[in-house]
Amino acid sequence: MEKKAPLKRHPALHHLSHDHHHGLLLCWKIRQGFKFGVGPERIKDYCEWFWGNHLQTHFDEEEKLIFLILPEEDPMIKQALSEHKRLRKLFSSWENPEKTLGLIEEELEKHIRFEERVLFPVIQEKAGSKQLEGIAAHAEREKFVENLNDQFWIKGT
Numbered sequence: 767m768e769k770k771a772p773l774k775r776h777p778a779l780h781h782l783s784h785d786h787h788h789g790l791l792l793c794w795k796i797r798q799g800f801k802f803g804v805g806p807e808r809i810k811d812y813c814e815w816f817w818g819n820h821l822q823t824h825f826d827e828e829e830k831l832i833f834l835i836l837p838e839e840d841p842m843i844k845q846a847l848s849e850h851k852r853l854r855k856l857f858s859s860w861e862n863p864e865k866t867l868g869l870i871e872e873e874l875e876k877h878i879r880f881e882e883r884v885l886f887p888v889i890q891e892k893a894g895s896k897q898l899e900g901i902a903a904h905a906e907r908e909k910f911v912e913n914l915n916d917q918f919w920i921k922g923t
Contacts, residue, residue, distance in 0.1 A: 786881065794919070796809055820910060822857075825850050849877040
């Protein structure tokens with residue numbers, strides 16, 4: 767089996783790719799929670815914390831800085847905005863927490879893979895140096911700090 771070379775990310779986008787890593791970890795934590803039989807309310811509480819402390823800001827940053835590099839009518843931008851809208855809705859509607867968690871896990875992972883593998887390579891190719899400088903300036907924002915109050919993703923907790 768041929769091993770794929772890692773994707774080279776422009777340094778200005780590193781902080782956003784780090785956010786994506788934490789988003790993928792959220793998906794993994796949801797799967798682990800289900801695997802260990804953790805109640806959906808515990809997982810939901812963590813997801814709400816993650817949304818309010820990290821993901822919402824990440825989406826806003828992408829929409830105000832990254833997505834503007836390509837034309838508004840670009841199909842990739844339309845897809846990314848549509849996925850953001852869908853995920854915002856999921857993170858705010860908890861009538862059926864178990865179903866919502868499953869959808870968040872599935873859709874967030876798919877969305878992150880799309881941005882990392884398809885959208886970001888095009889963005890970093892099309893962005894001018896001033897745009898990249900503007901994006902890089904946001905890298906100084908707060909770094910991810912994990913919420914360790916309920917580590918439901920670790921067996922036996």
